[in-house]
Amino acid sequence: MKSSNEVAEWRQTSSFIAEPKVYGRDHDKENIVQFLLTQARDCEFLSVYPIVGLGGVGKTTLAQLVYNDHRLKSNIFHTKIWVCVSEDFSVKRILCSIIESITREKCDALDLDVIQRKVQELLQSKRYLLVLDDVWNKNQELEFGLNQEKWNKLKSVLSYGSKGSCCLVSTRDEVVASIMGTCHTHHLSGLSENECWLLFKQYAFGHGREEQVELVEIGKEIAKKCGGLPLAAQALGGLMRSRSGEKEWLEIKESR
Ligand SMILES: Nc1ncnc2c1ncn2[C@@H]1O[C@H](COP(=O)(O)OP(=O)(O)OP(=O)(O)O)[C@@H](O)[C@H]1O
Ligand SMILES: [Mg+2]
Structure with missing residues (x-):
């Protein structure tokens, strides 16, 4: 499979909640919002919070609920960024999406170092919430998924944000959480x-x-x-x- 580096349109997600009514996620949402307002806020390092569950169980929808919660206003997070990752975990593309989300301008840089520096500048001394939606793990069938090396590359730049910043990740794969080295995983169950x-x-x-x-x-x-x-x-x-x-x-x- 060749990497196209672009997420197919039908797979793209955004921070906007399309569902007219979301059922049964109050408790999950509350847990995550409280984590962001307390534990993550007191943490010296970048917190990573993975939501893990089956395809179609509602991970993206839950992340959207959290992202749009009225308590996470600009005095809590200076910047909120939503990146739809999908199968291809391209560090460059993710960094470019971050630049475009913050500056609202197209990111044309081709050189990784230039892109990394730009993101470093943009995130420095900012407390941000970054959603990495739909992350896949590299395995035998999936050549372009996340691996340790890519995560380290991305994290080195993300770590420039201020204390209290958090990266909320949605994935079907438990391995993604272990690569990211998180201590806590939110397992999302089905609806009643x-x-x-x-x-x-x-x-x-x-x-x-x-x-x-x-x-x-x-x-x-x-x-x-x-x-x-x-x-x-x-x-x-x-x-x-x-x-x-x-x-x-x-x-x-x-x-x-
Ligand atoms: N709690 C809910 N109440 C109502 N509709 C929901 C709920 N959760 C999810 N949905 C709807 O179900 C569909 C699948 O949800 P979603 O895309 O959030 O799943 P997902 O776990 O992110 O799936 P994938 O692993 O494929 O990314 C969407 O159309 C969404 O709007
Ligand atoms: Mg999803």
Whole structure:
């Protein structure tokens, strides 16, 4: 696989929350915000906080909730930066994204040293929150993922920020957290059956549309099939939206 160095558009994420309603993440969000406001703030070194969980469990959504929390205002973090990393952990691209996010100008520099110096200047004496969303580990199948050498290169520059700075990382892979050398990992579990049902229902019946009583019990059984994954609840809910007959719902309920 050749590295294109660019994240495919459909995989790109941003700090904006696209989901109209986020279910069941108050507790997770609170833990992370409190970490940022207390432990990270008192830490002499850059804190790294990984959120680890299955694909589609809601890691990016949780990171967005934290990023946009009203308590993390400019007197807490001078700068907030969101970088969508994806499979290719390119140190240069990540540094350029940081430059572009802070300066709002295109980063044209080609030389790593120049780019590193620029980021050092921009981060120096600033307390920042950096989200590295969707980080992958280098392994046999994935040539361009994160490894120790790349992390050390990036961290050497990130460490120029002020005390209290934090790097929030979302990843499916536990190895990423160990490469980054963090002492704490936030394991994100799936939604409860009820939360999954509420999300499924929102997609299946839509806003403002009357929910059909005869479909509710069947729907709850279908929602259980999602195994707590919001991505699955959305997809199955969306699928059921165009199927309003009880028979069709029963077919999906019975299917494996
Ligand atoms: N708590 C939630 N309530 C409602 N919708 C949610 C919730 N969490 C996630 N979603 C929705 O589910 C989908 C998948 O979530 P998200 O992209 O955050 O998962 P992820 O864990 O980051 O997945 P990946 O490993 O592929 O990056 C998104 O469309 C998101 O809007
Ligand atoms: Mg994600």
